[in-house]
Amino acid sequence: MRLPWKRKAPEAGPQASRFENLAMPLLPSLYNLAFWLSRNAADAEDLVQETFLKALRGFESFEPDSNFKAWIFRILRNTYLTSRSGLAVNRTVALENELNETGESGPAQYPEGAIDRQTPETNLLQMADRAALQAAMETLPPPLLEVILLCDVEEMKYKEIAATLEIPIGTVMSRIARARIALRTALQVQHTSLRESRA
């Protein structure tokens, strides 16, 4: 709902102009996340376009002092969850149990030997291999993938991630820890199988 003083604002169309200024710079980030989650270009385009239209229509309800990036990413994420490609996430009810998310530090530790069997040199080599890391990221379940993308690629603070995913900060921390453990384990598996194939 527009307030009367808003209508008298000197600049023309402040809402639409503001939306454009806020949303357009985020399109590359939205598309990147959409593609990672949906795993194909057509679905990613649909997802981003639907998100954009929903955000455009609902922009008047956006609180000016709140976090626009978290707001539009939340729309993208919710749109994804109700999309075809998001159905798999909805169906994997067991995943939450599997993740054992308590929001606490809990007993989660690195898998036995995950650190000791790796030397800093091998780690450096593996992490420098962009394709290997991307392949490892593809093996992450969506709840872990989205949290690591928001944290590392989008450089969101834990508080923003919690607002975007509508989960407690403790769960954000737990998922980030598990995502990185999973990435390192996947890289180690890749490294081991590569070494065995060469032997």
Next chain:
Amino acid sequence: MTHHLSPEILNALIDGELTGDQLASANLHLAACPTCTSSALQQSLLKFATVKAGQRYPVPSHLYNRLAGLASQERSQSEVPASRTAPHAQSGPSWGLGSLGWAAAVVLLLASLSLMLFQRAIQRAQTASAEHAALVTEVFDQHVATLAANMAPQVISTDRHTVKPWFQGKIPFSFNLPQTLPSDTTLDGANLTYLSNQPVAQLLYSIGKHRVSIFLRQNSSARESSVHATERSGFHVVEFKTNDLEVVAVSDVDPTRLAELTSALKSAQSGNTQQSK
């Protein structure tokens, strides 16, 4: 020093999320623990590598241009009222111009207006097309979700006198269900769902073994439209509008059989002999 830093603390450390006290405590531990120091270093390297590996998919230029067009169109639409009032704030036209000059100005103005109207018509058509595509996507997703979830409808009944009253108080409109259905077609039930944040009735039918979802919502444009059929990923989508309702049917059944069902539903809305009470 009895415990190593937990993965959460190590991650919060490299993500810059520790409070002052936590950071001081972690630094104290790291100074005396080579294992955790090594872990923290590797976590930092992994984070740095993930930043680069995660930036993988550049936005296609056609998508960027399309959405930029939608945003700028929205802006230009809200700018029109302001631009209409603008001349009052500016200095008036030069009254010293001759009649030829005025005629030229009028012609130029008319040409500009025509061009602006033409551009707005195109932009409106593009918006309508994008919104329609979004609606079809949403409807399609909901239908597939209904099939995938394999859940019972919220109201299970083959009786239209049970299904229709179930929506009383749930949706801000009403509709009629056909008294006579095409052969081999049965009403399975219905769901209350939402499209674009609006409550929608999702009627569930079976035609043979094929499932059909028919979504009904208020027609905000109050304009009728004839039956329009499209196809998406092998599913058939049939749409029409009455004065009050916007109806979209989705199914993988033969399009002619889907058309028979939507035709019966359309007839029921117009209050002919098939209309329910």
